[in-house]
Amino acid sequence: PVRIVVRRPPPPDRVVIRVRAPEPRAATRDEDAPRLVLGAGIGPMFVLGADSVVPVGHAHVGLALGQVEFGLRLGLAPYAASLSNVDGEPTDTGLYTTDATFTYRFLPDADLHPILGAGLGAVIAAPSGAPPSAGFGVSLRAGLELGVDLPDAGELGVGLDAIGTQVVGAEAGFPWALATSLTVGAHLDWRF
Known part of the structure; x- marks a missing residue:
């Protein structure tokens, strides 16, 4: 006689896949707190109406909360253009800008941040030997900034940006050849 033994195969192994969403990064106290921003920069200023390119320096102080910053910027171009005075003689004219700007830093978790801002401010033309005159202008700012964390000292931002300024209204005597400028710089x- 032949004996046949039938066995059931063992049940298949049960595979359970558990997917855990990464826990959100806990914001540190420093990221939630307002930060003071101090900065400076330099670059060429293209004075579009006067066909002039001059070096300009700027100083910057601001208050940052998260990715948004409100800043005050002062630009100094002591020899922005050589324009004709009332008598038709060439006169060196300085151009000084001061503006209040809101700037947003994109990609908060990245090291390289695109930046975009807009502001309102004053443009002051100071011809040598004549009283200065002021204009009211708008400005746009765009650029890239590399954020470097400093242990126990805040953050250092190194960047390249372009700032366009357009005077939209001015007092009598303002040289309109200086009304449009573009500054490109580092x-x-x-931020601390």
Whole structure:
């Protein structure tokens, strides 16, 4: 006689896949707190109406909360253009800008941040031998900034940006050849 033994195969192994969403990064106290921003920069200023390119320096102070910053910027171009005075003689004219700007830093978890801002401010033309005159202008700012964390000292921001300024209204005597300018430059900001 032949004996046949039938066995059931063992049940298949049960595979359980558990997917855990990464826990959100806990914001540190420093990221939630307002930060003071101090900075400076330099670069060429293209004075579009006067066909002039001059070096300009700027100083910057601001208050940052998260990715948004409110800043005050002062630009100094003591020899922005050589314009004709009332008598038709060439006169060196300085151009000084001061503006209040809101700037947003994109990609908060990255090291390289695109930046975009807009502001309102004053443009002051100071011809040598004549009283200065002021204009009211708008400005746009765009650029890239590399954020470097400093242990126990905040953050250092090194970047390249372009700032366009357009005067939209001015007092009598303002040289309208200086009404449109574009500054391209490098800046260094310290956030603490």
